[in-house]
Amino acid sequence: MRRRAASCWRKGGCMSMSEGPLETMLAAPEAKTAEEPPPPQKPLAPTDSVAGRSLVIVIAITTFLAALAAGAALLVADASADWRKELAREITVQVKPVEGRDLEADVQAVTRTVLTASGVRDARPYTKEESEALLAPWLGEGLNLAELPTPRMVVVKIDPSRPPDLAKLRASLAQATPAAVLDDHRVWLERLSRMAGTVVALAALVFVLIVAAMAVAVASATRAAVATNREIVEVLHLVGADDAFIASEFQRRFLALGLRGAAIGGGAATLFFLVARIVARRIVATPSGEQVAAMFGEAALDARGFAAILLLAAAAALATGLLSRLIVLGRLRELE
Incomplete structure (x- = not known):
């Protein structure tokens, strides 16, 4: 039952059900002529x-x-x-201009020093123009930075599987030039x-x-x-x-x-x-x-x-x- x-409710009603007033009421919509289809169930x-x-x-x-x-x-x-992946493969050395020292010579000395360290794959010093371009987003375009003591950057690619000893590398850079500052991006990361x-x-x-x-x-x-x-x-x-x-x-x-x-x-x-x-x-x-x-x-x-x-x-x-x-x-x- x-x-x-x-099943009868799902289809909209049945042709006949067991006797009783409720069943008769539910079956009433079907008590029409055979030509008329039953109304759709809402x-x-x-x-x-x-x-x-x-x-x-x-x-x-x-x-x-x-x-x-x-x-x-x-x-x-x-x-x-x-x-994290990028910083794990890269460190930077900032070479600051110091009065009485040749900035270009310091950059070359830093590059040679880092290339001799174990775990270093490559080192590329930024040119003066490239270093000034790094400051453009912060200082604005069109400024003449020739008179500013713009530091130079040396980007060092390292091997993540066997990274260099940073303490030893810092000591080697200090011997090469006092103007070099090693940044391993740890704080920034x-x-x-x-x-x-x-x-x-x-x-x-x-x-x-x-x-x-x-x-x-x-x-x-x-x-x-x-x-x-x-x-x-x-x-x-x-x-x-x-x-x-x-x-x-x-x-x-x-x-x-x-x-x-x-x-x-x-x-x-x-x-x-x-x-x-x-x-x-x-x-x-x-x-x-x-x-x-x-x-x-x-x-x-x-x-x-x-x-x-x-x-x-x-x-x-x-x-x-x-x-x-x-x-x-x-x-x-x-x-x-």
């Missing part, structure tokens, strides 16, 4: 209603924001990994790592808050749908439909809403990151753009990032359907 009643949670469209908008917005938070966390994490970790943690917190907001919206919409269709749910209980069947109807409808909203939000997030990649490539040629690229890379997601957005959108849709089912089951137990 329960299976037949559930779903418990219609997807084309005002409430359904509002829920689609909410899911689309939350999915979009969650994808942005996840994408930002991936970008910062990747940039932080690039920083620690600060950047802490900053990247903070940004990733904040992005994760924002992501959790967005997911919680979406869950609250789905829960509210599901409870409202159950309350609106309470009389239909009670009739279904009377004719033998079990809680699992009723919950599956709500789950199917809310899953459709979740898929629609997640597709819109995930597609918008994908388009946003694609446009951001194009814009970043256009501004990277500027001095400020070069600094941003040095800090955060090209600000473009790779295939892994877009796959994460796709998985996030799918998870949002599935979570919408599953959450609605759990809430409906809980409300049905309360009605009993």
Whole structure:
């Protein structure tokens, strides 16, 4: 009886049921001429209603924001990994101009000293023009730096598998010239790592808050749908439909809403990151753009990032359907 009643409700009614006033009432829509098809059964949670469209908008917005938070966390994490890899392969020696000493001779002495150290792969001294170009983003373009005591840089490539003894290298540089200062970027790397970790943690917190907001919206919409269709749910209980069947109807409808909203939000997030990649490539040629690229890379997601957005959108849709089912089951137990 329960299976037949559930099947009859799903199809919109049965031609005949067991005797009784309730069964006769449910079968009344079928007591028409054979030429007229039965009227379509209105779903418990219609997807084309005002409430359904509002829920689609909410899911689309939350999915979009969650994808942005996840994408930002991936970008910062990747940039932080690039920083660590790059700095693990490189150290710099700053040669300061000292009165009474030949700066060019000091630069050559520093270069020869670091090249003789074990664990050093290469050393390249920056020219005067290149050193002044490093100051341009901070001091501005068009300034005459000829009269300024601009220090010179020597970039040293090291072997990460067997790095040089920095204490010994500092002692050798001090013997070569008192104007040399070795920088292994350790302090700067620690600060950047802490900053990247903070940004990733904040992005994760924002992501959790967005997911919680979406869950609250789905829960509210599901409870409202159950309350609106309470009389239909009670009739279904009377004719033998079990809680699992009723919950599956709500789950199917809310899953459709979740898929629609997640597709819109995930597609918008994908388009946003694609446009951001194009814009970043256009501004990277500027001095400020070069600094941003040095800090955060090209600000473009790779295939892994877009796959994460796709998985996030799918998870949002599935979570919408599953959450609605759990809430409906809980409300049905309360009605009993």
